[in-house]
Amino acid sequence: MTTVAIYSLKGGVGKTTLSINLAWCAAERSARRTLLWDLDPQAASSWLLGCDTTHNDAQGVFSKAISIADRARPTPYPRLDLIPADESLRGLDRLFHELDKKKRLAKLLAGLKDYDRIVLDCPPGLTDTADQVMRAADLIVAPVIPSPLSERAYRAVVSHLGGRTPVMPVHVMVDRRRGLHAAAVERHPDWPVIPMASVIEQTAAKRAPVGSFAPRSEGAKAFDALWRTIELRLAGRDV
Numbered sequence: 229m230t231t232v233a234i235y236s237l238k239g240g241v242g243k244t245t246l247s248i249n250l251a252w253c254a255a256e257r258s259a260r261r262t263l264l265w266d267l268d269p270q271a272a273s274s275w276l277l278g279c280d281t282t283h284n285d286a287q288g289v290f291s292k293a294i295s296i297a298d299r300a301r302p303t304p305y306p307r308l309d310l311i312p313a314d315e316s317l318r319g320l321d322r323l324f325h326e327l328d329k330k331k332r333l334a335k336l337l338a339g340l341k342d343y344d345r346i347v348l349d350c351p352p353g354l355t356d357t358a359d360q361v362m363r364a365a366d367l368i369v370a371p372v373i374p375s376p377l378s379e380r381a382y383r384a385v386v387s388h389l390g391g392r393t394p395v396m397p398v399h400v401m402v403d404r405r406r407g408l409h410a411a412a413v414e415r416h417p418d419w420p421v422i423p424m425a426s427v428i429e430q431t432a433a434k435r436a437p438v439g440s441f442a443p444r445s446e447g448a449k450a451f452d453a454l455w456r457t458i459e460l461r462l463a464g465r466d467v
Contacts, residue, residue, distance in 0.1 A: 230462050231337055233348040233365035235358065237381040241371045242400045244272040245431050246422070247349035250369070252437035253455035255308035260344040263300055266313035267320070267357065273349040274312035276435050277303045287316040289336065290323055296336045305440065309343075317351070324356035334364035354388055362393050367461055371400040372419070374412030396461060398422060398454060420454045423447065 234247045251264040266273040271281035279301060289296050289311075300309040324332065337346060350361050362368065368389075372382045382397055389395060397416070403424040404410050413421060422428070428438055428447040439448040 229337075229341065229343055229346065230366045231346045231348060231364060232458060232462075233350055233361045233368045234371070235348075235350040235361060235365075235368050235385070236352055236371050237354060237385050238378060239352040241373050241378060242422070243352070243371055244268070244276065244349055245428060246369065246371055246398070246400065247273050247347055248276050249431065249437045249439065249451040250455055250458070251308060251345075251347040252305060252439055253451055254345040254347065255305055256439060257452055257455060258345075258459060259307065261307050261342060262345045262347065263309045263311065263340060263343045264303075264347045264349065265311040266349045267317065267361070268313055268349055268351040269315050269317035269320075270351075271313035271315075271317075274310060274314075276432065277310050278435060279303075279310055279312040281312055281314050285316055286312065286314045287320055287323060290320065290332060291327065296339055297342065300340075305437070313349075321356040324360055330359070331363055333360040337364050354384070362389055365393055367458065368393055368395045369458065370395055370397050371422075372397050373401050374399055374406075374409040379412070394461065396420075396458065420450075420457055422450050422454065 234243050236243050251262050254260045255262040264273060274281045288294050289299055299311050303310050348361060351357060370382050370385060372378050386395055398420045399413060400422045401424045402409050402421050425447045427442045427445040431438055434441055438451060442448055
């Protein structure tokens with residue numbers, strides 16, 4: 229079992245879109261038993277996958293004698309389960325601080341032995357929750373919009389980690405017709421690219437991963453390619 233965290237210091241960078249599409253690719257394209265754990269109190273991943281996001285006591289698994297495996301729910305997609313979020317996670321940073329257990333999330337993840345891949349949809353910011361994620365993840369995927377502020381936020385994450393956990397930057401919402409975007413992609417030719425595309429925006433409208441409703445689209449191909457790159461990284465191969 230390996231854990232991939234989708235994390236960014238900034239909000240509004242397409243983190244949730246990445247999370248559900250990569251989790252779907254893991255389950256569908258790689259036939260992995262996959263769990264998407266929504267740690268964001270906005271519960272966007274949970275909502276997009278059709279889950280009721282009210283009164284789940286999502287924070288309870290961190291402090292109570294609740295089996296984390298029992299919180300996993302099936303989604304409409306084979307081999308893909310979800311641990312949903314809700315507003316109770318707004319107090320998660322304070323709880324982690326009070327518990328003073330630096331590897332609480334890692335310990336819970338170690339008990340999820342029924343899965344091959346776990347994808348974490350993380351809240352933004354350098355918080356106690358972020359520190360828990362950074363200790364628990366095997367790989368952090370960091371979405372970066374081609375802009376100076378977004379790239380600055382990415383560098384701050386890398387600096388904060390200090391090499392503890394591998395980080396894979398991904399350019400997202402890329403419109404190569406824009407000079408700023410084209411220049412950013414040229415500066416980092418080794419970074420995977422997810423394009424700005426209407427079909428990707430339909431993820432929210434259809435409440436479904438792109439590959440499930442537009443499998444031949446450029447958006448679906450981009451997510452497939454990114455997931456293959458992640459699998460190679462997880463396998464320890466140089467890409």
